[in-house]
Amino acid sequence: MKNWLMGGAAAVCLALCLTSCSDSEDEEKVYAVAPQWAGKITFTPSEDIRPGEKVTASILLPTGGENIATASYTWNDYIDGTNDGTQSTYTLFTTGRRGGTYIVSFEARYTFSMLDATGNSMCVLRQDTVCAVESCDAFGSNWTDNVARTCQIYPSLKPSDDDPNVYTGRVMDWLSQSSTGTIVRDFYFQNDRLARIKEEETLKSSTARSYVDKLAQLREKAEEELFQVPTREYYVSESAPGDTVDIDFNQSGNEWKDELGAQLSAGTVRVYSELHSKYGVNTIMRISVANCGNGDNEVRFTREYKPAR
Secondary structure (H helix, E strand, O other): OOOHHHHHHHHHHHHHHHHHHHHHHHOOOOOEOOEEEOOOOOOOOOEEEOOOOOEEEEEOOOOOOEEEEEEEEEEOOEEEOOOOEEEEEEEEEOEEEEEEEEEEEEEEEEEEEOOOOOOOEEEEEEEEEEEOOOOOOOEEEEOOOOOOHHHHHHOOEOOOOOOEEEEEEEEEEOOOOOOOEEEEEEEEEEEOOOOEEEEEEEEOOOOOOHHHHHHHHHHHHHHHHEEEEEEEEEEOOOOEEEEEEEEOOOOOOHHHHHHHHHHHHHHHHHEEEEEOOOOOOOOOOEEEEEEOOOOEEEEEEEEEEEEEO
16 A cells, blocks of 8 residues: 555656646747837828929837847838837938839838747838829929928028029939039019029030030930920021021031031020920920120020910
8 A cells, every 4th residue: 555655646746747847848938029010101291292302201110029139120122211219210212203103111120039939030021102292394393382382392492682582592403414413493483473493504615516415415305304395496696686597406417516506606696495395284495595695605505494374
């Protein structure tokens, strides 16, 4: 009887020990847990976003998570935003030169200090959100815009010292052959409504043909970037401004470019290119070319944009 009791006690003790060890192992088994999204991507401004306008994209960072070793956040796959521990902000987002939709992405990448419950050592959370950009009459502007809205789109603008109805500033040049080219752009207002836009640039060249080639380049870029096509091109003599001579930019050869460029360089003619939108946008464009009159063969190219009446 005594041996049976001792054997039974030993069996009970072994069962208790196994049970205790099993419970302990389950309690000590800890996993990493990924954070969860706290919000969605939002934009400032949130509506009426214009081509070329700077936009701020923001998102609340994912929250929670356990046993996170490292965390990194990027916008559009490689750009670091400004992170304050709660929110990430991407302040360098500038819309393109076209109306339409643009995808803005935010990615949160985490590495774990141990595996998660499914055996992963890291996780990636990603959101893709559409930013809708409006089509405009000229660049990022509509002819219904007032001064306040125009200055939001172009923060560099300042009121002119000569005319309180004119705001001016250096902006990206849409008609430049360089992606980093800039130009001074003037915005004219009547009764707090945009009425006209003007840009000017000068060229000084030892080759007379360069002036005509420059005009040709502006025409081509205007069609590519602003969807404007030439409707009439001509020149007038400084001595007889009432007489016009049509220009055919499709004619072959370069002799006519040499001749016209020489007259521009000498200041004896003014050249005009009038353009209209091929898609019916409420805008007309005029490029005028003339010698600056300072005696050093410098030629000024003036571009003006107005609402079609």
